[in-house]
Amino acid sequence: MKFTRWIIVIGLLAGLIFGLHSYKTSLQAAASAQAASMPEPSATVDAVKAQSINFQKHVQVSGEVQAFKYIQLNNELAGVITKLNAPSGSIVEKGQVLLELDHRDENARLIAAKAALTLNEQTHARYIKLQQNNEISAEQVDKALAAVNIAKSDIAVLSTAISKKQLIAPFKGRIAIHTLEVGQYLDKNSYVFSLVGIHDYTWIDFHLPQLYQELTVGSKIQVTPMNQTTSYSAEIIAVDPQLSKQSRHLKYRAQIASKELLLKPNTLVTVHAPIAKQQRLTSVPDLAIKRDSLGTYVFLLNKDDNGDYRAQQTKVELGERQGDTVMILTGLTPGQLIASKGAFKLFPGMKVYIANDNSAQ
Numbered sequence: 001m002k003f004t005r006w007i008i009v010i011g012l013l014a015g016l017i018f019g020l021h022s023y024k025t026s027l028q029a030a031a032s033a034q035a036a037s038m039p040e041p042s043a044t045v046d047a048v049k050a051q052s053i054n055f056q057k058h059v060q061v062s063g064e065v066q067a068f069k070y071i072q073l074n075n076e077l078a079g080v081i082t083k084l085n086a087p088s089g090s091i092v093e094k095g096q097v098l099l100e101l102d103h104r105d106e107n108a109r110l111i112a113a114k115a116a117l118t119l120n121e122q123t124h125a126r127y128i129k130l131q132q133n134n135e136i137s138a139e140q141v142d143k144a145l146a147a148v149n150i151a152k153s154d155i156a157v158l159s160t161a162i163s164k165k166q167l168i169a170p171f172k173g174r175i176a177i178h179t180l181e182v183g184q185y186l187d188k189n190s191y192v193f194s195l196v197g198i199h200d201y202t203w204i205d206f207h208l209p210q211l212y213q214e215l216t217v218g219s220k221i222q223v224t225p226m227n228q229t230t231s232y233s234a235e236i237i238a239v240d241p242q243l244s245k246q247s248r249h250l251k252y253r254a255q256i257a258s259k260e261l262l263l264k265p266n267t268l269v270t271v272h273a274p275i276a277k278q279q280r281l282t283s284v285p286d287l288a289i290k291r292d293s294l295g296t297y298v299f300l301l302n303k304d305d306n307g308d309y310r311a312q313q314t315k316v317e318l319g320e321r322q323g324d325t326v327m328i329l330t331g332l333t334p335g336q337l338i339a340s341k342g343a344f345k346l347f348p349g350m351k352v353y354i355a356n357d358n359s360a361q
Contacts, residue, residue, distance in 0.1 A: 042351035045342035047301055051283050052334035055327055057276040057320055063206035063223065066253070067265035069171050069197025075101065076164045078188040081180060086193065088177040092169045099180070099192060101165035110158040117151035124148050173197040196265060202258050204234055204269060207249035212275040214239065214250065221254055222272040225263060231272065232261045281319060282328040288340040289318070289326060298332060299339040299346045301354070309352040311339065 079101030086098040124144035130136035176194035186192070204223055208215070215221075215236055222231040233256070240251035254271075263269070290297040290313075300312040319327030332338070339346055346352065 040351050042353060043342065043345040044353040044355050045339040045346065046356050047337055047354045048285060048288070048340045050328065050332050050334050050336045050338060052280060053283050054278055055281045055283070055320070055322065056274050056278040058222075058272045059208070059212065059275045061206050061208060061271050061273065063204045063254075063269045063271040065263045065265055065267040065269065066203040066205050067196050068199035068201065068203060069173065070194065070265065071170065072194050073098070073167050073192045074189055075099075075167065075186050075192055076188065077101065077161065078186060079103070079165055081182050081184050081186065084180055084182050086175045086178075086180075088175060088193075090175050091198065092173060092175060092195070094169055094171050096169045097166055098169055098175070099167040101186065103162045103165045106158050106162045106165070110155065110162070113151060113154040113158055117148065117155060120144065120147040120151050167192060169195060171195075171197050200258055201255040202261055202263055203237075204254045204256065204271065205251060206254070206271045206273070207244070207247070207251050208273060208275075210243055210248045210250060215252060215273065219274065221274070223254070223256065223261065224270040224272070225261070226268055226270070232256055234261075282332050282334050283322075283325045284328060284332065284338060285340045286321070286324050286326050288338050288343055289316075290343060298328075299343050299352075301337045301339055301352055309354060311346040311348060311350045311352050313346075313348045 081099060082102045083097070083100035085096065086092060092098060124141070124147070127136055127141045127144045131138065131141050173195040176196065178193040180192065206221075217236055217239060219236045221234050221236065223234045224231045234254040235256070236252055236254045238253040243250050252273075284298060288298050290299070295315050296318055297313050297315050300314050301309045302312055304310050314331055316331030317329040319329045321327070339352065342355075
């Protein structure tokens with residue numbers, strides 16, 4: 001009886017195992033059939049060819065527009081303003097009288113000094129004739145000559161005082177805003193107004209740290225005004241002969257034609273200055289770069305035996321970034337076709353369809 005029971009149990013177990021194996025085999029067959037009927041995983045991406053470009057590393061610093069000429073005008077002598085020929089913001093010419101203080105007292109004394117000079121010159125002339133006839137001593141002639149020179153000195157002093165009560169434009173420029181009025185009294189050595197020179201060129205000063213190679217006169221930089229996207233080319237015209245003691249920076253001055261870029265003095269601008277020699281490098285869009293903890297990669301797109309594109313992951317060394325473009329130092333050569341937009345979806349060996357077919361030409 002026991003032997004028969006064991007035979008029955010073993011038979012049941014064998015039947016159960018056989019049934020399970022058959023069921024598993026049928027599931028695997030169904031899965032294989034389903035997999036065979038499904039298409040191969042693939043992705044559609046944009047593709048570009050790696051480009052070879054001339055690249056020069058730049059640094060971005062702040063710059064400041066400087067006036068071609070600038071002067072603060074002060075009056076040397078005190079007085080009341082009698083003439084004002086310098087409206088705020090107006091353009092004045094070199095030699096133009098901008099402001100004149102009351103000098104009526106000096107004018108009156110100047111008339112007297114000129115009259116004294118005339119009289120002394122006449123006296124001196126008569127004394128010379130008398131001396132020629134031995135009718136007068138040489139001492140009297142010398143005194144008459146001294147009187148002439150003293151009169152000339154008085155005239156010079158008064159003329160100088162009058163000129164010091166006139167402010168004359170030393171160069172062509174634009175008058176700064178002021179609040180002066182005719183009849184206003186100015187004490188001596190008072191600030192009157194400022195004059196900003198007008199020139200065909202705009203000057204831009206900027207500083208670079210000493211760790212960068214010194215730029216030479218004639219080098220080109222790019223200048224971008226604040227709140228603008230357009231850059232303008234400027235030429236370096238001067239390099240400071242020494243570093244700043246406080247910051248260890250070197251000062252440069254660049255110029256640009258005012259008709260191309262006219263900015264007011266003290267305006268802040270962004271300066272893009274070259275700090276390395278120009279190189280020929282391979283560039284790709286930033287979208288083409290795959291980054292992970294093991295490094296940076298791009299996906300090359302190569303055709304297989306069936307003419308389909310396949311993704312090949314290639315490690316690259318990145319250089320500088322310029323806008324949306326990244327420089328490739330190693331790992332890629334110009335002309336190779338790579339995935340750009342949509343590259344994040346790819347894995348090695350994956351079948352790829354190119355959305356912009358013209359890139360593959």
